[in-house]
Amino acid sequence: MAQSTLYSRVIGTGSYLPPDRVTNQELAERLAAKGVETSDEWIVARTGIHARHFAAPDVTTSDLALAASQRAIAAADVDPQSIDLIIVATSTPDFVFPSTACLLQNKLGIRNHGAAFDVQAVCSGFAYAVSVADSLIRSGQNRTALVVGAETFSRILDFNDRTTCVLFGDGAGAIVLQASSEPGVLSSALHADGSYAHILCTPGNVNGGVIAGNAFLHMDGQAVFKLAVNVLEKVAIEALDKAQLTADQVDWLIPHQANIRIMQGTCRKLGLPAERMVVTVGEHGNTSAASIPLAFDVAVRDGRIKRGQNVLIEGVGGGFTWGASVIRF
Structure with missing residues (x-):
């Protein structure tokens, strides 16, 4: 008897934002005390961001991942001990090592010794992690995966x-993927070009117990904008072609929530109406690898994303990396 084809399906989503919500006005006041000028109008006009959340000094990336994961596991209604794969996409891990995924596994009390590791592709990290988890489930190596995007980017910002x-x-945002005979993750497309590393980076490292180089995020905004708009359209079309779908069959577009102008540009190039794009950047800011699963969970919980609908996720980030997945929810 022929063995049935394995797929991976999203069976639960979850997210978490730290309680300290900082509006543009509040941030402008904090910066003014340091002699840095900005305003709500300046920020909104260039990014579409109105507020963001900052973690308290004693809260780690794995703490945020834990809260989001617990909500995703509850929504999936699975025993945490059945989770045999944990992938955390992050550029702001708790430590150099061990991985945030291993710390998360311990905090969840999972004792089955399933694989746990981090993926570092910056803002594309969640798309990368979904593709890896989907491949491992399809191969039969794993059955139930917890895929998380979690960041404490406030720690690497130069104020x-x-x-x-x-x-x-x-x-942080999280999904639970489980093996299924029904298609779920329909396709993925991943790319990178290290020659653009210099336009978005945090060029520091630990050397001899001190930071060597610059530990703050650096970005060439114009160069990033130009590259992002170009590659996001291409990778979205590539993922749709692999899934044998056209853009008009996409029920929801969930782009990386970096900048409303980049998001709107990609949506227009794909020929999708703006109402089919999930937008959370206004309230969340850019949460890097956490932005897609955060937006995914928001749209699932408010009832916009329904079972059977096609969801296109896509991200672009430092590296330079970019990727997309088509998911039938």
């Missing part, structure tokens, strides 16, 4: 640089 510190926030 003397108004062009970057107003953009980012902290948060």
Whole structure:
């Protein structure tokens, strides 16, 4: 008897934002005390961001991941001990090592010794993690995966640089993927070009117990904008072609929530109406690898995303990396 084809399906979503919500006005006042000028109008006009959330000093990336994961596991209605794969997409891990995924596994009390590791692809990290988890489930190696995007980007922001510190926030989102005979993750497309590493990076490292280089985020905004709009359209079309779908069959577009102008540009290029794009950047800011699963969970819980609908996720980030997945929810 022929063995049935394995797929992975999303069976639960969850998210978490730290309680400290910082509006543009509040951030502008904090920066003014440091001699840095900005305003709500300046930030909104360039990014679409109105507020973001910052984690308290004693709260780690794995803490945010834990809260989001617990909500996703509850929504999936699975025993945490059945989770045999944990992938955390993050650029702001708790430590150099062990991985945030291993710390999360312990905090969840999972004792089955399933694989746990981090994926570092910055803002594309969640798309990368979904593709890896889907491949491992399809191969039969794993059955139930917890895929998380979690960030504490506030820790690497230079609050003397108004062009970057107003953009980012902290948060976490998670999904539970499980083996199924019904198609769920229909396709993925992943790419990278390391020759663009210099336009978005945090070029520091630990050397001899001290930070060598610059531990703050650096970004060439114009170069990032130009590259992002170009590659996001291409990777979205590539993922749709692999799934044998056209753009008009996409029920929901969930782009990485970096900048409303980039998001709107991609939506227009795909020929999708703006109403089919999930937008959370206004309240969340750019939460890097957490932005897609955060937006996914928001739209699932408010009833916009329904079972059987086609969801296109896509992200672009430092590396430079970019990727997309088509998911039948």
